[in-house]
Amino acid sequence: MFKKVLIADDLISVNSGVETLLNELHIPQITKVQYCDDAYLKIKEAHKNGQAYDLLITDLSFIPDHRTQKIISGKQLVVVLKKEFPKLKIIVYTVEDKAGLADNLINTQHINGYVSKGRNGLAELKEALKLVAKDKTYISPAIQQIITGSATKNITHNDIILLQLLSQGMPQSQISNYFKTHQLSPSSLSAIEKQLNRLRDYFGAKNATHLVSIAKDLGLL
Amino acid sequence: MFKKVLIADDLISVNSGVETLLNELHIPQITKVQYCDDAYLKIKEAHKNGQAYDLLITDLSFIPDHRTQKIISGKQLVVVLKKEFPKLKIIVYTVEDKAGLADNLINTQHINGYVSKGRNGLAELKEALKLVAKDKTYISPAIQQIITGSATKNITHNDIILLQLLSQGMPQSQISNYFKTHQLSPSSLSAIEKQLNRLRDYFGAKNATHLVSIAKDLGLL
DNA sequence: GCTCTCCTTACGGAAAACCGTAAGGTTTTG
DNA sequence: CAAAACCTTACGGTTTTCCGTAAGGAGAGC
Incomplete structure (x- = not known):
């Protein structure tokens, strides 16, 4: 089991709840912080x-x-830390029940656990701690179900980039240029159109605006 | 001060924290629920x-x-209750620090307080309880600042509807028809275009997709 | 009454998105 | 190697969006 654990949560009540759990598991060194910057330091x-x-x-x-x-968000914190300290294990413990977000963090940032706070969040967190200590990855069942269930599968990293640029108001012609300069292929305007068409189909969106709206709801953006 | 108060929050830790505060204020009858449906019933x-x-x-x-x-969200719960029991006072106590959302709830649903959970959320909630008991409205300073500060002022109910339809992928021509059949004026296609133009200007959006993305980030949608 | 202003609507053109089709390359497969 | 399948790019046409300009109408103030 773990020996030295840092808890980062701005809400004191949650923070304390987690600490109590860690005490039960006899983890000797526990530190609590309420700011991302403090966690990083x-x-x-x-x-x-x-x-x-x-x-x-x-x-x-x-x-x-x-x-x-x-650093103003846990996501930023994760990105920075996983880059600088790859060996550090990270469990995200959050109320955001967005499957796309969890999927994203696990696949691109390689976090070790994604536990959704909830009515029995602490019980799930306990389970996560056990698994992560054994070098496994834990995802809350509810989230897991959504991910493997239907949406957000078959969505590539390129898709996410495309959706992000789109949500920033970039026209398709410029997106094509962006793909070219960043060596993402396929990059032709026609290819961008096709990719968008596929995504619209996949999510049942009527147009690009609708598509971005759906993606944001799913937490992909 | 209040005599009978209901607390609705799915997280037990938060739920208990609020109860402790109410006890300090000597409120005799306190009920806690973890589901919106339970609250309604x-x-x-x-x-x-x-x-x-x-x-x-x-x-x-x-x-x-x-x-x-x-009822799956607090927002839905508020809408239903304020319609059915207009005299019931409601304080929203949430982590969502979206000014647009707060503004929306206060102006269209007439909630009595919007307190953002946070590092000293309970202190703010205490303040809110005092004010609301005196028939006043309380908004967390941080949120208040954003509202009066810059964004989300000058946004009408029509604007919200327009943004919602847009986010659902409806083309402007159909939005015009929608406005006509729902007797919202102005409703001509030209007027819709103008309204959109104004909103794009206001939020500094490059196009409709960007606009919807911004609106969602602000919590307007 | 009148004019002035503001609001709504109308129109036309440029840009972008949407959609189908097809040509040129690459990889897979027999 | 050759055919097939697949991927990428190109192109033309329609729809929608974006943007400026202007006409028609309602109300305010003189």
Whole structure:
């Protein structure tokens, strides 16, 4: 089991609840923070001192307040940490029940667990801790069901990029150029159109605007 | 101060935290529920028995689980209750820090308070309880600042409808027809175009897709 | 009454999105 | 190797969006 764990959640009540669970599991070193920046600094310093954390349990949404922060979301925190400290295990513990988001984080950021807070979130978190300690990946059943169930399968990284650019108001011609300069293929305008057509079909969207709306609802964006 | 209060939040930890606060304020009757349907039924029954609740404190997002529910979000719950029991005061207590959403709920549903959970959410909730008891409306300072600050002012109900239809993939010509049949004016295609132009300008959107994306981020949709 | 202003509608042209078809390449397969 | 299947790109036409300009109408103020 883990020896040194960092908990990052802005809500004190949640934060404490997780700590209680970790105590039950007899984890010796537990640190709690309420800001992403604090989480990053703690992990960086511990690593430098040769006393690295085994695990980070983090929320995704951190409510901004008077303290200006460099890292303002759990997603950003995950991206930065997984890049800088690949060995650090990360469990995301959040209320966001978006399957697309979970899928995204697991496949592109390689997080080790995605647990949705909920009526019995702590029980799921306990299960996740056991599995992740054994180098496995845990996803909350509800989320897992949605992912394997229907939507958000067959969606490639290119699709996500296309949807992101689209949601930023970029016309298809420019998206084609973007794909060319970033060496994403296929990149022709015709190919972009085809890709979009496929996505519209897949999600049952009437047009690009509708498509972006659906993607945002699913948490893909 | 209030005598009979219902708390609706799916997360037990939050639920308990609020209860503790209400105890401190010496509120005699406190009920907790974890589902929107339960909240609705409790309120309906209490009203029928002539022992109506004074106040509902509710979250907005309720995570779905095995129990199938008729009312699946706090927003739906608010709409239903404010229609059926206009005298019931409602404070929304949520992590959603979307100014557009708060604005929307206050102006169209006439909720009495919008408190964002956060690092000192309970302190704000306490303040809200005092004000709402005096028939005033409370909005968390952070949210208030955003609303009065810049965005989401000057956005009419028609604008919201337009954005919603747009996000559902409806072409402008059909939106014009929709406005005509629902007696919303102006309704001509030209007017719809103009309205859209204004909204694009206002939010700095490049096109309709971008506009919908921004509106969703702000919580207007 | 009148004019002025504001709101709504109408129109025309350029840009972009949408849609089908087909040509040129590449990979797979027998 | 050759045929087939698949992928990528190209092109033309229709619809929709975007944008400027202008005409028609209602109301405000003089």
